[in-house]
Amino acid sequence: MLFTESLVSTVSTEPAIRTNPGHLRLLEAESIHILREVAAEFERPVMLYSIGKDSSVMLRLAQKAFYPGPIPFPLLHIDTGFKFAEMLEFRDNMAKEVGAELHVWRNEPAIAAGTNPIKLDTKRCCALLKTQALLDALKHYGFDAAFGGARRDEEKSRAKERIYSFRDTAGQWDPKNQRPELWNLYNARVHPGESIRVFPLSNWTEMDVWQYIHEEKIPIVDLYYAKERPMYVRGEVLMPIEQEFVRLPGEEPQMVRSRLRSLGCSPCTGAIRSDADTLPKIIAELLSFRSSERANRVIDHDQEGSMEIKKREGYF
Amino acid sequence: MASLITKQDQLQKETGTVFSIEKFLEQERGKDLLRFSTAGSVDDGKSTLIGRLLYDTRSVYDDHVRSIEGKGTAGAGVLDFALLTDGLRAEREQGITIDVAYRYFSTERRKFIIADTPGHEQYTRNMATGASTADAAIVLVDARKGVLIQSRRHAYIASLLGVRHVIVAVNKMDLVDYSEEVFRRIQQDFEAFLRAANADGRPVELYFLPVSALLGVNVAKRSPGExxxxxxxxxxxxxxxxxxxxxxxxxxFRFPVQRVVRPDQHFRGFAGQIASGSIRVGDAVTVLPSGRKSRVERIVTYDGDLQEAHAPFSVTVTLEDEVDVSRGDLLVRGGEEAQLSRRFAASLVWMDGQALDPTRRYLLKHTSHTVPVRELSVRHRVDVGTLEEFAAGSLNMNEIGVVEVETRRPIALDRYAEIRGTGAFALIDGRTNATVAAGMVREIFKDEPHSQHKGPVTPEQRAQRWGHEGEVVELRGPAEVADALEHALFDLGAVTVRALRRAPAMHAALASSGILVLVHREDPAPARLKIGDAAVVEIATDHIDAAVAEILKQLRENKILQ
Incomplete structure (x- = not known):
C-alpha cells in the first residue's frame, strides 16, 4: 500500500517527526469517516453505483471503511438502457468481487415507450430515465440515505452541496435552505419520507480520483483507456456507435484511437482522441486538458445553470 | 485576454526539463492539504480574489473561462473573476454569494480546499460552517473602507472556531494608490480588535497583506513594483x-467509536477516526464513559495492520480484553482521560430562524453520539462588532453567546481550545430536525447528577430561574404607578402577585416561596415605597415612568431584583 511508512513509525527514542501523510490519505480518512457515519445512523442506506471512476473509488473506500467486515449496504445502479455493454459486464463482475448485493433499476415504462435523447431532448430524457428512475427506486426499496460519487469540483452548483444533502419528501434539493454542516458532525435526522444524499468524495478532485485509482490499483472500465474504437466522426466530436439511432443518414463508423473521459449514456457521451492507454498516461493527459471533464457531456450545457435545475428536481 | 497555459507547459517551463509523469506522481505523493475559509463583505472583492487564485494557479479550465468572457462588471477586456466562483442562479441574479461554496486548487507543494463563505450578517452561520473545518482564514478588508463591522465579525468567528491562522488581505490597494499608511492603519485597528476578541480562545497567528485581487497584486507573486x-x-x-x-x-489520544465491526465471532473491532493524538499497539486505554480499561491489541486497516496510528486517520482498533464498547464511546489513553460530565459552559453560534428557546427539546451531537439536552440557559450574548456582552434569555439567528448546558447523560469532553474534536458539538432541534447551533465547550463543571432535582425546588433555584428574590413590596400612591410597576415586573419575567387585601401572613408565605408580593394602597402622589422591613422611601416624582424606574432601581439596590 501507499505511504504505509508514514503511518508506521520506527521504534525510536527521538520524538516522532510526522512526515507528511499525503493529501490522498487525508481525503481517504475523511471519506471513510463519512461512510461509517451513514452506515451507523441510517436504517436503509444504499450506494449509487454508476460504474464510473468515481463510483469505483467510492466502492474501494467502502471496502476499507468496513474491513474486515463486508460492505453493510447494497449497491444500486440506475440503468437507462443506454449504458455501454462493457459497463454492465464490469458492474456485475465488480459486485460479485466485493460481495455486495446489487439492485438494478430501470424506468421500464419510459424505456418501453422508446424514450431516447433524440426523440425527446436530453433534458426530458434525463428526467425520465435517470431522475424519475432514481426517485422510484429509492421509494420502492425505502432507502433513507443514498451515497453518490459526485464531487464538488465537477460543476458550479455542486460546489455548494453539503456532504449530507437533505432532500424533501419529493426528493428535491433546496439550495437556499441547506443544513449547516459543522466540523465532521453530520445531522442524519430525517422525518419519514425525507432522505439524505451523501457525497463521500465531495472534497476530491478529478486529479485526486485518478491518482488514487493509480496508487490503489483500482480496476476501472476499459473504456477509459485509449484504443482503436469504431466511432462516428463529426468534426471534433467522436460519437460511440453503441446505439443505432444516433447514426446520421449515410454515416459510416471509422476506427479512431480514442477513450472516454467520463462514462455516461452512450448517445450523450462523446469520446476523445487519445493515446492514453495506461493510468500514468491518463494522468499526464489530464494535466494538459484545457476543458473540464463534463465538457463532453451534452446534458450540462442545455441552459445556464442546468445542473442546478436538475438537482432541485431530484437528480444526483 | 491572457492565454491560458497548461499545467504541463508550466511545469516544463519552471523545471526546464521535459515533463516526466513519474516525477510528477512522485511529487504528488508528497503533497499535503490545507483547508482555508474566506470571508468578506459583498463588495470586498472576495469572489474576485478566489477567482484570481484559481486562475493564476491554472486551476480553471478553458470552458469555464470561456463561459464568463464578456460577462460581468469588470470592464472591457478584464475578466470578471468573481463569475468563476459565484455558482447558483439566485446569486448570479442578485450578484451576491449566498452559501458556502467549496473550491479546489493545487500547487506543486500543496492541495488547497477553500470554504468560500458569504459576507452578509444573515449568513454568519455559513461563515461558522466554513471556519469549523479550516486551518486558516482569509478575511477581506476593503482598503478604502477600513475595518468594517463585517470584517470584525469574520475575524471573531474565525478565532472563536479555533482557526489558527488568520490572514487579513487588505484588498483594492490599487484604489488607494498602494498607500502604506492606509495599510498600517488597518493593521493597527485589526490587531487591537482581535487581541480583545481572543482573550480566552486558542492562540491566533495574524498575517497582513496588501493586495489587489483584480490586478493580481501580491496574490500569486510578490509585487514590489506596486x-x-x-x-x-x-x-x-x-x-x-x-x-x-x-x-x-x-x-x-481521542478516538470516538463510530461502529463495532464484527464480521464473525473471532473478530471484534472498533472503527473510528482518530480525533487527536496517536496510539500504539500495547498502549493502555480507557473506555469512556464506562471507565473500563484494556490494552490495544491490533490497529487494523484494509491495507494491513499498523504499529502506530495518529490523527486524523480512520482505523479499526481491537482490544486485548472483552470489554463492552459501543458507538458513541470514547477511547482514551490511560492517564489522559477526558472529563466526564453532564454540565458545561459553551460558546454558541445560533443558526436557525427559530430563536433559542430554553423550553424546547434539543439534541446535542458530539463526536459519534447524540445526547438529549436537559437544560440550556443563556449567560450572555456577545455583540460581535464591539465585543460587548449583553444579558440575554435567548439567541436569535446569527447571534453568538455563552450558554450553560446540562445533558441527560454524562459525556466525555475536552475544552474546545484544547481539543477541537471532543470540544465541538452541534445542536439539533428535536422536532424540526434542523441543525440550530454550533457549540464550543469553554468550561466543564463537576458532574453532579441530578443534584438540583433532589428534594423540593429551593428558593435559590427559584431566584436563579426567575431573576429575583421573594419579598413583600408595599406601595402607597396612585393606582397608575402600581399598574405600571406590575407590568414592568411582568415584562422582566418576574413572578409577581398583586395582593388585593391585607393578609400579612399569606404575603409572607408567598414571599418565602420566592414570589414578589405587591401590596398597593391608593394615595395621592408622590408614591411611597416599603421593601420588606426596610425603611419607607419616598419616590419623589409624579411622572409614572420615572416613578417605576426609581422603584425598580430601589428593588435592585435592595438585592431583590437581579
Whole structure:
C-alpha cells in the first residue's frame, strides 16, 4: 500500500517527526469517516453505483471503511438502457468481487415507450430515465440515505452541496435552505419520507480520483483507456456507435484511437482522441486538458445553470 | 485576454526539463492539504480574489473561462473573476454569494480546499460552517473602507472556531494608490480588535497583506513594483508555507467509536477516526464513559495492520480484553482521560430562524453520539462588532453567546481550545430536525447528577430561574404607578402577585416561596415605597415612568431584583 511508512513509525527514542501523510490519505480518512457515519445512523442506506471512476473509488473506500467486515449496504445502479455493454459486464463482475448485493433499476415504462435523447431532448430524457428512475427506486426499496460519487469540483452548483444533502419528501434539493454542516458532525435526522444524499468524495478532485485509482490499483472500465474504437466522426466530436439511432443518414463508423473521459449514456457521451492507454498516461493527459471533464457531456450545457435545475428536481 | 497555459507547459517551463509523469506522481505523493475559509463583505472583492487564485494557479479550465468572457462588471477586456466562483442562479441574479461554496486548487507543494463563505450578517452561520473545518482564514478588508463591522465579525468567528491562522488581505490597494499608511492603519485597528476578541480562545497567528485581487497584486507573486514597502510573502506563498494538518502528536489520544465491526465471532473491532493524538499497539486505554480499561491489541486497516496510528486517520482498533464498547464511546489513553460530565459552559453560534428557546427539546451531537439536552440557559450574548456582552434569555439567528448546558447523560469532553474534536458539538432541534447551533465547550463543571432535582425546588433555584428574590413590596400612591410597576415586573419575567387585601401572613408565605408580593394602597402622589422591613422611601416624582424606574432601581439596590 501507499505511504504505509508514514503511518508506521520506527521504534525510536527521538520524538516522532510526522512526515507528511499525503493529501490522498487525508481525503481517504475523511471519506471513510463519512461512510461509517451513514452506515451507523441510517436504517436503509444504499450506494449509487454508476460504474464510473468515481463510483469505483467510492466502492474501494467502502471496502476499507468496513474491513474486515463486508460492505453493510447494497449497491444500486440506475440503468437507462443506454449504458455501454462493457459497463454492465464490469458492474456485475465488480459486485460479485466485493460481495455486495446489487439492485438494478430501470424506468421500464419510459424505456418501453422508446424514450431516447433524440426523440425527446436530453433534458426530458434525463428526467425520465435517470431522475424519475432514481426517485422510484429509492421509494420502492425505502432507502433513507443514498451515497453518490459526485464531487464538488465537477460543476458550479455542486460546489455548494453539503456532504449530507437533505432532500424533501419529493426528493428535491433546496439550495437556499441547506443544513449547516459543522466540523465532521453530520445531522442524519430525517422525518419519514425525507432522505439524505451523501457525497463521500465531495472534497476530491478529478486529479485526486485518478491518482488514487493509480496508487490503489483500482480496476476501472476499459473504456477509459485509449484504443482503436469504431466511432462516428463529426468534426471534433467522436460519437460511440453503441446505439443505432444516433447514426446520421449515410454515416459510416471509422476506427479512431480514442477513450472516454467520463462514462455516461452512450448517445450523450462523446469520446476523445487519445493515446492514453495506461493510468500514468491518463494522468499526464489530464494535466494538459484545457476543458473540464463534463465538457463532453451534452446534458450540462442545455441552459445556464442546468445542473442546478436538475438537482432541485431530484437528480444526483 | 491572457492565454491560458497548461499545467504541463508550466511545469516544463519552471523545471526546464521535459515533463516526466513519474516525477510528477512522485511529487504528488508528497503533497499535503490545507483547508482555508474566506470571508468578506459583498463588495470586498472576495469572489474576485478566489477567482484570481484559481486562475493564476491554472486551476480553471478553458470552458469555464470561456463561459464568463464578456460577462460581468469588470470592464472591457478584464475578466470578471468573481463569475468563476459565484455558482447558483439566485446569486448570479442578485450578484451576491449566498452559501458556502467549496473550491479546489493545487500547487506543486500543496492541495488547497477553500470554504468560500458569504459576507452578509444573515449568513454568519455559513461563515461558522466554513471556519469549523479550516486551518486558516482569509478575511477581506476593503482598503478604502477600513475595518468594517463585517470584517470584525469574520475575524471573531474565525478565532472563536479555533482557526489558527488568520490572514487579513487588505484588498483594492490599487484604489488607494498602494498607500502604506492606509495599510498600517488597518493593521493597527485589526490587531487591537482581535487581541480583545481572543482573550480566552486558542492562540491566533495574524498575517497582513496588501493586495489587489483584480490586478493580481501580491496574490500569486510578490509585487514590489506596486508595494515596495511590503517585504512579506504573496498570498499564495503564505498559503503554501503555513503549517497544515494540525500536529496533534503531543496531544491526548481521542478516538470516538463510530461502529463495532464484527464480521464473525473471532473478530471484534472498533472503527473510528482518530480525533487527536496517536496510539500504539500495547498502549493502555480507557473506555469512556464506562471507565473500563484494556490494552490495544491490533490497529487494523484494509491495507494491513499498523504499529502506530495518529490523527486524523480512520482505523479499526481491537482490544486485548472483552470489554463492552459501543458507538458513541470514547477511547482514551490511560492517564489522559477526558472529563466526564453532564454540565458545561459553551460558546454558541445560533443558526436557525427559530430563536433559542430554553423550553424546547434539543439534541446535542458530539463526536459519534447524540445526547438529549436537559437544560440550556443563556449567560450572555456577545455583540460581535464591539465585543460587548449583553444579558440575554435567548439567541436569535446569527447571534453568538455563552450558554450553560446540562445533558441527560454524562459525556466525555475536552475544552474546545484544547481539543477541537471532543470540544465541538452541534445542536439539533428535536422536532424540526434542523441543525440550530454550533457549540464550543469553554468550561466543564463537576458532574453532579441530578443534584438540583433532589428534594423540593429551593428558593435559590427559584431566584436563579426567575431573576429575583421573594419579598413583600408595599406601595402607597396612585393606582397608575402600581399598574405600571406590575407590568414592568411582568415584562422582566418576574413572578409577581398583586395582593388585593391585607393578609400579612399569606404575603409572607408567598414571599418565602420566592414570589414578589405587591401590596398597593391608593394615595395621592408622590408614591411611597416599603421593601420588606426596610425603611419607607419616598419616590419623589409624579411622572409614572420615572416613578417605576426609581422603584425598580430601589428593588435592585435592595438585592431583590437581579
Amino acid at each position: 508595494t515596495p514597502w511590503y517585504g512579506g510573502p504573496s498570498l499564495l506563498e503564505l498559503l503554501e508555507s503555513l503549517p497544515s494538518v494540525e500536529d496533534t502528536s503531543g496531544a491526548a
